[in-house]
Amino acid sequence: MAAIEWHDFANREALDTLLAASVAKTLAEAIATRGEASLVVSGGRTPAGLFAHLRQSPIDWGKVWVTLADERWVDAEHADSNEALVRQHLLLDKAAKARFVGLKSGGNTPVEGLATSTAQLAAIPAPFDVVILGMGDDGHTASLFPQAPELAAAIDPAGMARLAAISPITAPHARITFTLPALASARRLILHMTGEAKRDLLLRQFSADAPETLPIRRVIDAAKENCHVYWAP
Structure with a gap:
């Protein structure tokens, strides 16, 4: 089992500033070593401040591939689209040169689009250099939701698929998500979260009396490798 390395900050601005610098350093090192780098980011409200700092980083963004940990099966212009958030907050300024690959493809459902979405990702270097995940109040990460009927296959460590279609019971929209093997193989896995409640939930997951093992x-x-947790109140 990988260990957790905690990075605690007094406030979210400090967290976003230092995490952006750390991610940029890892990407720059990957470019220097392998000629290109891959970055997987998450949607939601938490990453917006991080993206604002990261997009100003003076690295060779033209050699950085960017994709999403998961996506709601909605058009890129939809208010709930993770791609829309990344385009609005990350793929600007210096990071405008990054090579972005979205997860939403053709097809009315994630199941119909799964093969096309998987093919779109073929050019992105793997294992990923940096994966930045969030965590929901229910312990989900990416779109690996507790109680989702497809969860068991998506979190199977021996699974061969990179992507899975997910039908959450507790959240809107059908989803497409990277599977556990694809996320966990990252050269650097980062959990970016804020708030006392989420910190307590994660700590309880690693206590001896945890009532269940959640996706995170x-x-x-x-x-x-060890998972780096970047947290602020």
Whole structure:
């Protein structure tokens, strides 16, 4: 099982500033070593401040591939689209040169679009250099939702698929998500979260009396390297 390395900050601005610098350094090192780098980011409200700092980083963004940990099966112009958030907050300024590959493809459902979405990702270097995940109040990460009927296959450490179609019971929209093996194989896995409630939930997951093993713990347990948690109140 991978260990957790905690990075605690007094406030979210400090967290975003230092995390952006750390991610940029890792991407620059990957470019220097392998000629290109891959970055997987998450949607939601938490990453917006991080993206504002990261997009100003003076690295060779033209050699950075960017994609999403998961996506709602909606058009890129939809208010709930993670791609829309990334385009509005990350792929600007210096990061406008990054090579972005979205997860939403043709097809009315994620199941119909799964093969095309998988093919779109073929050019992105793997294992990913940096994966930045969030965590929901229910312990989901990416779109690996507790109670989703497809969860068991998506978090199977021996699974061969990179992507999975997910039908959450507790959240709107059908989803497409990277599977546990694809996320956990990252050269650097980062959990970016804020708030006391989420910190307490994660700590309880690693206590001896945890009532159940939630998806976030499954991913951390399977991680190739230690998971870095960046947290602020």
